[in-house]
Amino acid sequence: MSIVLESTVEELLRRFARGDRRACGQVISLVEDEAAEAKPILNKLYPLMGRAYRVGVTGPPGAGKSTLVEKLARHLREYDYRVGIVAVDPSSPFSGGAVLGDRVRMAALFTDPGVYIRSMATRGSLGGLARRTREVCDILDAFGCDYILIETVGVGQMELDIAEAADSTVVVLVPESGDSIQALKAGLMEIGEIFCVNKCDREGADRMVLEIQTMLELRPKNDSWIPPVVKTAAISGLGIEELYERISAHRRYLETSSILEERRRRAVRTEIERRLSEKLQSWLWRRDGFKERVEELVEAVMTRRVSPYEAVDLLFKERGFDE
Ligand SMILES: Nc1nc2c(ncn2[C@@H]2O[C@H](COP(=O)(O)OP(=O)(O)OP(=O)(O)O)[C@@H](O)[C@H]2O)c(=O)[nH]1
Ligand SMILES: [Mg+2]
Known part of the structure; x- marks a missing residue:
């Protein structure tokens, strides 16, 4: 530098x-x-870093994730916690894509010095997005946020990557089961640690709660945490306190069972492994004549003079790596 x-x-x-x-x-x-x-x-x-608690909020488009995040952030502010909001979602009101009403509603949060809001574009590879999301959370963590709320639309693979960046994952669904059941099938079921039936001011919320509970019973259990299902109406703030309590309970569960530490240790290990292989790869490709040598070996493999395994072994040996 x-x-x-x-x-x-x-x-x-x-x-x-x-x-x-x-x-x-x-x-x-x-x-x-x-x-x-x-x-x-x-x-x-x-x-x-390492002090902030990270809560992922995911669910189908329009389920009320941003509204919920906003209300949760306000609730956390009542305890004087510093809050970071990361919206990995181009249509989120946090990123400016919203209708006017939402912007007005959000305005108070934007000017609160105890809240830091950042939206992230979904351009580029999703794997890269997950990494960048984690880094953005790390920075907010270092900046002194007590809680970091990460909003993502639960479509495709994205929510899986983002769930990895979060300590607790909240899946937001709505009473109209059509969309939600699709969402559940699409893999949200596996990642939810707390389920939230939002828009419970509408009909069918109780039925939806039951449906989720039934599906949860079918889920393979890999730990002793039973995901609670909370009814909320983010728009009026109903149920937000209970949601916060559930998140806190999950946090206590992770902390007392040392699962949180184990997870973070695993994440650190994965990170080191990934960076190590990236560095090793780029080191190799920068060596003089390496590319050409690889091409030679491609030829050799094509003509069956050596196998691909032998080719890699050769490349290793020639660069002085012991087996
Ligand atoms: N009736 C009702 N409407 C709600 C509730 N919560 C949110 N909404 C409305 O639902 C719409 C979508 O809310 P958002 O918070 O933007 O939903 P979102 O999940 O963040 O949407 P995307 O980020 O676009 O996927 C808005 O018009 C909200 O006002 C609720 O509890 N009840
Ligand atoms: Mg949103």
């Missing part, structure tokens, strides 16, 4: 440490853009 860059990073981190929200935004942008400064910044911030 150049000296200029270094002093800018130092200055940025000083502002970050003072709680400067613009600095926080700049740090996040640098990391999102995979800028040269990103790595040294994340290294410096690393000791400050």
Whole structure:
């Protein structure tokens, strides 16, 4: 890193440490853009991380996730917790895609100094998105957030990746079972640790609760946590307190059973493994003549002079790696 860059990073981190929200935004942008400064910044911030509790909120489009996140954030503010909101969702009111009413409703949160809101574009690969989401959460964690709420639309593979970034995953469904049952089939069932039937001001909420409970009984049990089903009407705030209590109970469960620590340990291990193989790969491909040698071996394998396994062994040996 150049000296200029270094002093800018130092200055940025000083502002970050003072709680400067613009600095926080700049740090996040640098990391999102995979800028040269990103790595040294994340290294410096690393000791400050690991304190925030991360709650993923996912569910079908329009289920009321943003409304719920907003109400939950307000509730957490009553306890004076600092809250980070990460909206991995292009249509979220947090990212500006919303109708006016939502924007007005959200305005108070936007100006609350105890709340930091960040939306993330879903462009690019989903795997990469999951990683960036985790890093954004890490930064908000270092920034001093007690809780980080991550909103994602539960479609496709995305919610699985995001669930990995969260400590507790809340699945939001609505009384109209059509969509919800589809959503459940699409894999939301497996990741939910707390289920929420939102829009319970509408008909059919109790029936939906029963349906979810029935489906939960069929779910393979890999731990002793039985996911609770909470009825909410995010729009009026009904049930938000209970939802918060359920999240707290899940947190206590994870903490006392040391599952939280185990999970975080596993995540760290995976992260190191992934980065190690990335680094190893890029190191190899940068060696002089490596690409050409690989091409030679492709030819050799094509003509069946060597097998692919032998080819890899050869590449290893030639670069001085012991078996
Ligand atoms: N009747 C009723 N409407 C609600 C409730 N919660 C949210 N809504 C409305 O449902 C619509 C969608 O709410 P959002 O919070 O934007 O839903 P979302 O799940 O974040 O939507 P996407 O991010 O677009 O997937 C809005 O018009 C909300 O006002 C509720 O409890 N009852
Ligand atoms: Mg939304």
